[in-house]
Amino acid sequence: MNKPTVAVLGTGILGTPIARNLLEAGYPVRVWNRTPAKARALAEHGALAADSPAEAVDGAGVVLTVLIDAAATRAAVDAAADRLAPGTIWAEMGTVGIADVPELAALAAERNLVFVDAPVQGARPLAEQGKLLIYAAGPERAKPVLEPIFDVLGRRTDWLDNRAEGAKATAIKLVVNSWVFALTTASAEAVALARGLDLDPERFRTAIEGGPIDNAWAQMRSAAILADDFSPMFSVRSAVKDASLIASAADSADVRLDLADAVRERFEWAASDGHADQDIIATYFASFR
Numbered sequence: 001m002n003k004p005t006v007a008v009l010g011t012g013i014l015g016t017p018i019a020r021n022l023l024e025a026g027y028p029v030r031v032w033n034r035t036p037a038k039a040r041a042l043a044e045h046g047a048l049a050a051d052s053p054a055e056a057v058d059g060a061g062v063v064l065t066v067l068i069d070a071a072a073t074r075a076a077v078d079a080a081a082d083r084l085a086p087g088t089i090w091a092e093m094g095t096v097g098i099a100d101v102p103e104l105a106a107l108a109a110e111r112n113l114v115f116v117d118a119p120v121q122g123a124r125p126l127a128e129q130g131k132l133l134i135y136a137a138g139p140e141r142a143k144p145v146l147e148p149i150f151d152v153l154g155r156r157t158d159w160l161d162n163r164a165e166g167a168k169a170t171a172i173k174l175v176v177n178s179w180v181f182a183l184t185t186a187s188a189e190a191v192a193l194a195r196g197l198d199l200d201p202e203r204f205r206t207a208i209e210g211g212p213i214d215n216a217w218a219q220m221r222s223a224a225i226l227a228d229d230f231s232p233m234f235s236v237r238s239a240v241k242d243a244s245l246i247a248s249a250a251d252s253a254d255v256r257l258d259l260a261d262a263v264r265e266r267f268e269w270a271a272s273d274g275h276a277d278q279d280i281i282a283t284y285f286a287s288f289r
């Protein structure tokens, strides 16, 4: 099958490696970003850097949205609408809320687009390595086109449903994020407690190493705290947004999540204390407020 032109709307932490990997795999790629410099940086790798969402989607067979939230996604697709050909496949790869998915699906239906809810798991390094985990829900006819693209971007795609509006892909994404956030916060708190107790905080890592309570994420993220490396793989700003989406999802399902509420409060504090653009492990600083 000929490779379709792919438009990537949003070239932030996640969208940039997504666009680069598609370029390396030989896809024609057109990119747009609100802050144009981030899109222009991809031009040297062969992307067409567009000045508007409409210019970016012109002639594209596939549109990938990798924007911060549903409002930014809706605005970009609205702005592109006149140049989106009927039948264009739109995969929404950012993280939005469960209630947002049917609204975005309805917008796609109004425009005769084929909508796929396709959030991803995996921070910047995995995106760069093309090893994201993709959760996808959408019509069967999108699969033959998207599967080769998702194979470039991810190590696996879990197809959940052929009705995107059911939001099953976004639902599992939020479930997994609640787990990631809990692990991240627990790692940060353990390092903070070790420091507070005048222990060498490295002792936390060695104390769990190799045993049944060891965990690769805890090792990696606590190592980042100890190295004073808060460069964003996944920003606190995005985590505040996702923590709120998790809370709304839990409310809608009448499920009580005490840990998620505490995690959210720490992210909110970290964001308001100047850590919004740092990695989520900056939740560590909330232990010393």
Ligand SMILES: NC(=O)c1ccc[n+]([C@@H]2O[C@H](COP(=O)([O-])OP(=O)(O)OC[C@H]3O[C@@H](n4cnc5c(N)ncnc54)[C@H](OP(=O)(O)O)[C@@H]3O)[C@@H](O)[C@H]2O)c1
Residues within 6 Å of the ligand: 009, 010, 011, 012, 013, 014, 015, 033, 034, 035, 038, 066, 067, 068, 069, 072, 093, 094, 095, 096, 120, 121, 122, 123, 124, 233, 234, 235, 238, 242
């Ligand atoms: N990074 C990860 O590890 C990861 C993993 C899984 C899922 N996600 C999800 O993927 C999405 C993108 O995340 P990211 O890490 O790439 O975040 P990011 O680096 O902050 O990028 C966010 C993108 O959204 C754009 N944006 C923000 N507000 C906007 C607005 N009002 N109008 C138009 N564009 C706007 C940004 O444009 P500017 O450049 O102009 O700010 C940028 O293109 C988010 O939904 C996030 O939750 C991220």
